[in-house]
Amino acid sequence: MQPQRIVSGMRPTGPLHLGHYFGVLVNWIQLQKEYECFFFVADWHALTSEYAAPARIRGFVPELVLDWVAAGLDPAKCTIFLQSQIKEHAELQLLFSMFTPLGWLERNPTYKEVKGELEGSKDLSTHGFLGYPVLMASDILIYRPQLVPVGQDQLPHLELTREIARRFNFLYGPLFPEPQAKLTETQKLPGLDGRKMSKSYGNAVYLSESLEQVTPKVMSMLTDTNRMRKKDPGNPDHCNLFPYHLLITEEQERAEITAGCTQSSLGCVDCKKMLLQSLERFLAPIQERRKKLEARPDQIWEILSAGNRRAREQAVKTLALARGKLNLEYPELARSRGK
Ligand code: SF4
Numbered sequence: 001m002q003p004q005r006i007v008s009g010m011r012p013t014g015p016l017h018l019g020h021y022f023g024v025l026v027n028w029i030q031l032q033k034e035y036e037c038f039f040f041v042a043d044w045h046a047l048t049s050e051y052a053a054p055a056r057i058r059g060f061v062p063e064l065v066l067d068w069v070a071a072g073l074d075p076a077k078c079t080i081f082l083q084s085q086i087k088e089h090a091e092l093q094l095l096f097s098m099f100t101p102l103g104w105l106e107r108n109p110t111y112k113e114v115k116g117e118l119e120g121s122k123d124l125s126t127h128g129f130l131g132y133p134v135l136m137a138s139d140i141l142i143y144r145p146q147l148v149p150v151g152q153d154q155l156p157h158l159e160l161t162r163e164i165a166r167r168f169n170f171l172y173g174p175l176f177p178e179p180q181a182k183l184t185e186t187q188k189l190p191g192l193d194g195r196k197m198s199k200s201y202g203n204a205v206y207l208s209e210s211l212e213q214v215t216p217k218v219m220s221m222l223t224d225t226n227r228m229r230k231k232d233p234g235n236p237d238h239c240n241l242f243p244y245h246l247l248i249t250e251e252q253e254r255a256e257i258t259a260g261c262t263q264s265s266l267g268c269v270d271c272k273k274m275l276l277q278s279l280e281r282f283l284a285p286i287q288e289r290r291k292k293l294e295a296r297p298d299q300i301w302e303i304l305s306a307g308n309r310r311a312r313e314q315a316v317k318t319l320a321l322a323r324g325k326l327n328l329e330y331p332e333l334a335r336s337r338g339k
Pocket of ligand 1: 223224227234235236239240241242257260261262266267268269271272
């Protein structure tokens with residue numbers, strides 16, 4: 001039986017950190033084993049908000065693929081491609097934009113939230129930014145997938161894609177499936193300061209960082225604030241460090257940490273040293289693979305080029321069907337060219 005198809009993408013706006021790894025990548029790495037997966041570098045999407053810095057985005061494209069493959073995405077098991085190289089996405093977006101009501105876009109919660117957050121630093125009163133969910137719908141629907149991996153908070157986005165598919169099918173006849181949410185359990189890892197892990201907060205641990213770079217970050221992390229001295233019993237649930245132990249430290253060691261913390265036999269400095277050892281164990285194989293890939297930079301472009309070919313094959317087919325539904329096929333022109 002043909003495996004179900006999945007589509008998902010990520011913006012090339014910076015190096016990947018542990019938050020990306022546990023929030024998204026870890027799921028993608030699992031999904032590639034069971035599904036037919038299309039994963040794309042969303043460079044056009046990055047431009048919707050970073051339109052003033054195209055050179056930066058260009059620089060992050062190979063970096064993102066490096067991080068993906070180093071983390072465990074296997075180009076033999078999934079299709080890794082670059083959004084802007086499949087021009088069919090843009091034409092389908094144009095067709096979708098003909099019938100997508102403005103109200104659907106204006107009520108998109110992310111639109112208001114991000115626009116408000118960046119008020120003053122970036123002018124996002126643009127056609128591109130308001131319309132990015134239509135581009136997203138096209139990115140997904142052009143591959144006619146059954147599933148889209150999303151977290152609970154992204155369900156409204158997927159609903160908009162489904163609404164666009166429904167409206168197209170209603171107006172022009174059935175073509176697009178309404179993809180279902182493949183709800184992925186996201187393991188949220190807070191930043192080093194307890195806030196959301198983000199490049200802009202300066203509270204992230206990057207997949208490509210060396211132990212020398214990570215050590216001062218971990219050593220200055222805030223722990224349980226009620227624990228002033230080693231002899232005060234601590235509570236791992238109130239400590240910024242423990243969510244990291246939960247994800248990357250072996251179970252037995254974790255049990256020792258909980259016992260040592262609550263019974264005041266383990267100091268926070270030692271606990272941080274244990275976390276550094278866990279981080280080293282966790283990051284070593286990722287960085288090893290990264291080093292091998294960096295030694296042959298052409299490899300990244302070869303992966304993208306092969307992925308683009310596979311993605312384009314599918315996108316061209318869907319777009320031809322969509323054009324047909326909208327009476328945008330002109331065989332007369334092809335015939336007249338032959339004369
Ligand atoms: S011992 Fe570890 S878990 Fe407990 S408060 Fe200190 S750093 Fe946090």
